[in-house]
Amino acid sequence: MAARLAHRAPPRPMTVLSLPGQHTDAFKVRYEPTAHSWQLVVPERDEAGAPERVVSQIVPADGGEGQGHRLAVVYDDGSDTIKLYVDGYTNAGATADLPRTWRATGPLQIGRGLTAEGPGEYLRGDVDEVQAYAGALRDRDIPALGHGGGEPCLC
Known part of the structure; x- marks a missing residue:
């Protein structure tokens, strides 16, 4: 997906994509x-106040100018890992473990996440080209997403 923030210095955290559970998000990108930084937040379990694993990539906000940033999240069920990609790339610090016991209970949410008070962290900006695939994309497939590179091979 492509995301562009409305402000160069946002006043608060803003969620672009989340997958809700009963009490908290299975993951969120904010x-x-x-x-x-863009962060991938993964709680240890589906309960309010559960400890969270936060992985990130430092990228300044674009302030509503330009094309924004291309964000991708890849979950690999075989290794129970989840990765955050920004502008087609990831790094060792942008990977987290996703516990097998975690089950999402709702559809993907665009532009908001769950907080202690309910839905919140609303996005002030734009989201475009949201795509979802069954299966884990390979690292080499991510840079072509959103660039007219065609569909990734899920071989």
Whole structure:
């Protein structure tokens, strides 16, 4: 997906994509302005206040100018890992374990995530080209997403 924030210095965290459970999100992708980074947040279990694993990539906010950033999340069921890609690339610090006991209970959410008070962290910006695939994409498939590179091979 492509995401462009409305402000160069957002006043609060904003979620672009989330997958809800009963009490918290199975994962969420958000921009955290205090860290100047896109983050993948993965709680250890589906309960309010559960400890979270946060992985990130430092990328300044684009302030509503330009094309924004291309974001991708890949979950590999075989290894129970989830990765965050920004502009086609990931790094060792952008991978988290997703516990096998975690089950999402709702559809993908665009532009918001669950907080202690309910839905929140609303996105101020734009989201475009949201795509979902069955199966884990390979690292080499991600850079072509959103660039007219065709569909990735899920071989």
